[in-house]
Amino acid sequence: xxxxxxxxxxxxxxxxxxxxxxxxxxxxxxxxxxxxxxxxxxxxxxxxxxxxxxxxxxxxxxxxxxxxxxxxxxxxxxxxxxxxxxxxxxxxxxxxxxxxxxxxxxxxxxxxxxxxxxxxxxxxxxxxxxxxxxxxxxxxxxxxxxxxxxxxxxxxxxxxxxxxxxxxxxxxxxxxxxxxxxxxxxxxxxxxxxxxxxxxxxxxxxxxxxxxxxxxxxxxxxxxxxxxxxxxxxxxxxxxxxxxxxxxxxxxxxxxxxxxxxxxxxxxxxxxxxxxxxxxxxxxxxxxxxxxxxxxxxxxxxxxxxxxxxxxxxxxxxxxxxxxxxxxxxxxxxxxxxxxxxxxxxxxxxxxxxxxxxxxxxxxxxxxxxxxxx
Ligand code: GMT
Numbered sequence: 074x075x076x077x078x079x080x081x082x083x084x085x086x087x088x089x090x091x092x093x094x095x096x097x098x099x100x101x102x103x104x105x106x107x108x109x110x111x112x113x114x115x116x117x118x119x120x121x122x123x124x125x126x127x128x129x130x131x132x133x134x135x136x137x138x139x140x141x142x143x144x145x146x147x148x149x150x151x152x153x154x155x156x157x158x159x160x161x162x163x164x165x166x167x168x169x170x171x172x173x174x175x176x177x178x179x180x181x182x183x184x185x186x187x188x189x190x191x192x193x194x195x196x197x198x199x200x201x202x203x204x205x206x207x208x209x210x211x212x213x214x215x216x217x218x219x220x221x222x223x224x225x226x227x228x229x230x231x232x233x234x235x236x237x238x239x240x241x242x243x244x245x246x247x248x249x250x251x252x253x254x255x256x257x258x259x260x261x262x263x264x265x266x267x268x269x270x271x272x273x274x275x276x277x278x279x280x281x282x283x284x285x286x287x288x289x290x291x292x293x294x295x296x297x298x299x300x301x302x303x304x305x306x307x308x309x310x311x312x313x314x315x316x317x318x319x320x321x322x323x324x325x326x327x328x329x330x331x332x333x334x335x336x337x338x339x340x341x342x343x344x345x346x347x348x349x350x351x352x353x354x355x356x357x358x359x360x361x362x363x364x365x366x367x368x369x370x371x372x373x374x375x376x377x378x379x380x381x382x383x384x385x386x387x388x389x390x391x392x393x394x395x396x397x398x399x400x401x402x403x404x405x406x407x408x409x410x411x412x413x414x415x416x417x418x419x420x421x422x423x424x425x426x427x428x429x430x431x432x433x434x435x436x437x438x439x440x441x442x443x444x445x446x447x
Contacts, residue, residue: 075104217446218440350392
């Protein structure tokens, strides 16, 4: 198949999933065309059957806001016609699927198919600003195929736009070879020279990720046992989280590392992942930790219970319950057999249910279904 993929190319789960999907599909012989305003962050392998098409947005004194959705639609139509694409796969309804709808209309009577994958913020964005509801509903209804990364998100979408639209749940996945139990001794000895336990948080530091709570949870853990915290990523709440660490006198124990590559190596070197988010449609980083054999303490919200089973690969705690999360973290960090069992459970579950090799064929089957439909 010849497939166009549009995603947000930045640091975030949806861009990672879209990029890994494109690379996996290319490995399986498909021609992949990424269409976006920047090269997706994890697009790393040179392959003859992967191309990138940059969307340049013209600025003009009349425009207060550059019309990205229109520039994207024009580029989608150009690439689809020039490379004879079978379908466009959009990660996020807003604005990508609206652009794909326009591109498809521009190319009529040729029938270009469109698939939309919902990652979550499409729906929370609508929740926060109802003026987006009609266009979000429209773009989802008009897509030839729609997938969601968790049953929770599919249900939430049905709750918002009505139950008629078929939404296939295709969970996120992980490269089980790149994310595997392995620790980097140089990292471990640098950050935990005295044998301290290493906790890690990885996110884009949006308010929904609750990075300040991560620091507060760690503060309670570090009162009981020797421990260090690695904060990986960057975003709007980083300053507040750094301030919270300083205020608590933890500046020598909490390391803010900013955006990093090779996330699997950072996670694999750690003893526990903290993810106290207010909501997560899936929580890709929890899956990455499980694949690395690292237990997770996360909020019991959204799609996270579809990834982490409480008591099996980690613990789920009510969002905002800082003492509860600290207690669960301490339980794992002080009971070696429990930690080992959770590590093994996580790796096994990732291998059995969430490896790329298992999930990518589900997208292929979805595409075929869409192409065969009238
Ligand atoms: O959570 C974010 O801020 C980033 C966002 C994204 O665009 O990557 O994440 C969403 O999509 C991920 C990939 O499907 C999911 O793993 C995250 O749970 C989801 N974030 C939220 O629902 C808050």
